[in-house]
Amino acid sequence: MHPSSSSAPTPRRCPRPRPRALGLAAALVAAALAAGCAVGPDYARPAPPPGTNLPAFKESGLWQPAMPERMASEADAPGGGWWKAYGDAQLDALLEQANQANQSLRQAEAQYRQAQALVQGARANFFPTVGLGASASRSRSISNGVVSEGNGHAWSLDASWEPDLWGSVRRSVEAAEGNAAASAADLAAARLTVQAAVVNDYLQLRLADEQKALYADTLAGYAKALALTQAQQRAGVATRADVALAQSTLAAAQAQAVDVDLTRRQLEHALAVLLGQAPAAFTLAPAPLTAALPPTPAGLPSELLQRRPDIAGAERRVAAANAGIGVAQAAWFPNLSLSANGGYQGSGFGPWFLTPGRVWALGAALAATLFDGGARSAQVAQASAAFDAAAANYRQTVLAGFQEVEDNLAALGDLAQEEIAQREAARAAHVAEQVLLAQYRAGTTTYIAVITAQAQALAADRALLQVRSRQFAASVALIKAVGGGWHAGEPTPPAPAPAPSSSPTSEQ
Numbered sequence: 001m002h003p004s005s006s007s008a009p010t011p012r013r014c015p016r017p018r019p020r021a022l023g024l025a026a027a028l029v030a031a032a033l034a035a036g037c038a039v040g041p042d043y044a045r046p047a048p049p050p051g052t053n054l055p056a057f058k059e060s061g062l063w064q065p066a067m068p069e070r071m072a073s074e075a076d077a078p079g080g081g082w083w084k085a086y087g088d089a090q091l092d093a094l095l096e097q098a099n100q101a102n103q104s105l106r107q108a109e110a111q112y113r114q115a116q117a118l119v120q121g122a123r124a125n126f127f128p129t130v131g132l133g134a135s136a137s138r139s140r141s142i143s144n145g146v147v148s149e150g151n152g153h154a155w156s157l158d159a160s161w162e163p164d165l166w167g168s169v170r171r172s173v174e175a176a177e178g179n180a181a182a183s184a185a186d187l188a189a190a191r192l193t194v195q196a197a198v199v200n201d202y203l204q205l206r207l208a209d210e211q212k213a214l215y216a217d218t219l220a221g222y223a224k225a226l227a228l229t230q231a232q233q234r235a236g237v238a239t240r241a242d243v244a245l246a247q248s249t250l251a252a253a254q255a256q257a258v259d260v261d262l263t264r265r266q267l268e269h270a271l272a273v274l275l276g277q278a279p280a281a282f283t284l285a286p287a288p289l290t291a292a293l294p295p296t297p298a299g300l301p302s303e304l305l306q307r308r309p310d311i312a313g314a315e316r317r318v319a320a321a322n323a324g325i326g327v328a329q330a331a332w333f334p335n336l337s338l339s340a341n342g343g344y345q346g347s348g349f350g351p352w353f354l355t356p357g358r359v360w361a362l363g364a365a366l367a368a369t370l371f372d373g374g375a376r377s378a379q380v381a382q383a384s385a386a387f388d389a390a391a392a393n394y395r396q397t398v399l400a401g402f403q404e405v406e407d408n409l410a411a412l413g414d415l416a417q418e419e420i421a422q423r424e425a426a427r428a429a430h431v432a433e434q435v436l437l438a439q440y441r442a443g444t445t446t447y448i449a450v451i452t453a454q455a456q457a458l459a460a461d462r463a464l465l466q467v468r469s470r471q472f473a474a475s476v477a478l479i480k481a482v483g484g485g486w487h488a489g490e491p492t493p494p495a496p497a498p499a500p501s502s503s504p505t506s507e508q
Contacts, residue, residue: 037165037166037167038166038167038168038170038171038326038330039166039167039168039171039326039329039330039332039333040167040171040322040323040325040326040327040328040329040330041322041325041326043174043318043319043322043323045315045318045319046315046318046391046394046395048395048398049395049398049399081095081195082195082479082484083095083195083198083199085294085295085479086199086203086291086292086293086294087290087291087292088202088290088291090202090287091198091199091202091203091291094198094202094271094275095195095198095199097275097276098194098195098198098274098275098276099191099194099195100276101275101276101277102194102274102275102276103276104190104193104194105187105190105191105194107190108183108186108187108190108191109187111183111186111187112180112183112184112186112187114183115176115179115180115182115183115184116180116183118176118179118180119173119176119177119180121176122169122172122173122175122176123173125162125164125169125172126164126169126173127161128159128160128161128338129159129160129161130157130158130159131157131158131159132155132156132157132158133155133156133158133343134153134154134155134156135153135154135155136151136152136153137151137152137153138150138151138152139151139152150347151347152345152346152347153345153346153347154343154344154345154346155343155344155345156341156342156343156345156359157341157342157343158339158340158341159339159340159341160337160338160339160340161337161338161339162335162336162337162338163336163338165333165335165336166330166333167326167330168326168327168330168331170326171323171324171325171326171327171330172323172327174319174320174322174323174326175320175321175323175324175327176320177320178316178317178318178319178320178321178322178323179316179317179320181312181313181316181319182312182313182314182316182317182320183313184313185309185310185312185313185316186309186313187309188309188312189308189309189310189313192309192480192483192484193480194274195484196476196477196479196480196484197270197274198271198274198275199476200472200473200476200477201267201270201271201274202271203289203291203469203472203473203476204267204469204472204473205264205267205268205271205284206287206288206289206290206291207289207465207468207469207472208260208263208264208267209264209286209287209288209289210288210289210465210468211260211462211465212257212260212261212264212286213288214458214461214462214465215253215256215257215260216257218253218458218461219250219253219254219257221454222246222249222250222253222454223250225246225249225250225437225450225454226243226246226247226249226250228440228441229242229243229245229246229447230243230246237443238447242446242447245447245448245451246447246451249451249454249455253458268282268283268284271284291472293471293472293475294475294479296409296412296475296478307482307483307484308401308481308482308483309483310397310401311394311397311398311401314390314393314394314397314398315394317390317393317394318387318390318391318394320390321383321386321387321389321390321391322387324383324386324387325380325383325384325387327383328376328379328380328382328383329380329383331369331376331379332376333368334366334367334368335366335367335368336364336365336366337364337365337366337367338363338364339361339362339363339364339365340360340361340362340363341359341360341361341362342358342359342360342361343358343359343360344357344358344359345357345359401481404477404478404480404481405478405481405482407477408474408475408477408478408481409478411470411474412471412474412475412478415467415470415471415474416471418467419464419467419468419471422460422463422464422467423464425460425463425464426457426460426461426463426464428460429453429456429457429459429460429461430457430460432453432456432457433450433453433454433456433457436449436450436453437450437453
């Protein structure tokens with residue numbers, strides 16, 4: 001997140017001319033040729049919003065800030081990834097596929113190459129333009145009844161150059177480099193977003209598998225309860241209403257299980273798209289959740305400004321907008337154009353390089369706009385407003401980043417306590433269910449009490465899985481909020497991803 005540097009020499013500040021000073025254009029041009037300068041303000045990174053330089057996050061609690069020497073981990077080593085902290089080999093394989101085949105990443109990578117090409121195009125304006133032309137002709141004409149015919153030939157080498165007297169080209173290069181660095185940050189942000197989406201969808205899918213397993217056990221228990229109630233009815237102990245209640249409870253649980261299956265299917269489809277595949281070509285077999293919540297990452301708030309690619313990209317756009325002010329202000333100054341032309345021309349199709357046929361020309365042109373109805377002033381005002389907007393967007397991006405970190409730190413802390421309480425609630429609900437079911441078999445309680453206990457036990461188990469789902473979601477969101485890995489510094493654009501295999505990959 002350091003200001004980008006141009007290959008051009010460090011520019012000097014130039015004064016803005018007034019219309020009455022245009023008579024001194026020759027003197028200004030001579031001075032600029034000797035010294036070189038660039039109009040417009042030199043870039044200084046905007047100050048971050050207040051409170052972003054504190055030594056700790058508000059919701060960090062007892063977590064200690066990470067020391068720089070402890071910030072690197074195996075997950076950040078070359079060939080690794082932050083998602084390896086969850087300890088799921090299948091998740092690692094899915095991330096490898098997403099990094100290679102995701103179409104959003106390919107789009108961002110192509111946009112980054114576009115931005116690099118624009119930098120190259122801006123730098124080309126430092127150099128003269130050279131052209132070569134050649135012609136040959138045969139003509140016939142009639143004048144006063146006299147017919148004349150002749151041949152002719154010519155060739156020339158032309159060159160033109162507009163010196164960057166006021167730094168317009170240099171500021172244009174600065175703007176292009178700033179936009180290219182922002183595009184690199186956008187690519188890193190897109191990669192982090194895709195990775196976080198894959199991790200979150202995969203973990204939620206595995207939690208859906210846990211719910212499906214829960215409903216399988218629950219449905220088996222409800223089926224046994226229904227058979228028991230039907231046997232009790234035949235024995236004259238239970239009523240028809242008890243049987244109807246057992247049937248209703250079983251059917252309601254079956255409906256809920258279908259809804260969980262729908263959620264899992266949609267998550268599987270989302271994963272397929274993230275991996276660059278059609279949903280029909282991708283299958284992920286059910287499996288228990290083996291991933292574990294990684295330790296909560298801790299770091300200083302000031303380091304967040306270096307880790308998050310979206311913050312880096314917003315800051316680089318401020319630098320590009322600042323250079324745009326210089327480009328707009330350079331329009332107030334006169335333009336100097338230098339040209340040279342040389343070649344040969346002659347009659348006939350004979351030799352093309354005879355000395356008598358040599359021609360050449362040298363020229364210089366100085367042009368300045370005296371009145372434009374305020375167009376240049378409007379362009380400068382527009383560039384200044386664009387800078388203010390980019391600076392405000394940078395500060396807002398910083399604030400949004402800190403909010404995301406604080407929100408997910410608070411969520412993880414509270415959800416850890418909620419999990420403990422919910423786990424105890426689920427344990428007690430199952431104890432109550434077993435006791436009441438035993439009492440019902442003995443004929444000492446009603447089936448309504450059993451149904452109520454079964455519903456409470458299922459609700460408690462579902463609530464516990466929902467808490468775990470929220471924990472994993474908050475964990476992924478927190479790691480994304482701090483920029484993914486633990487290497488501080490500007491995002492480095494990766495090499496273009498190779499084309500995916502023509503045969504779809506299916507996880508069995």
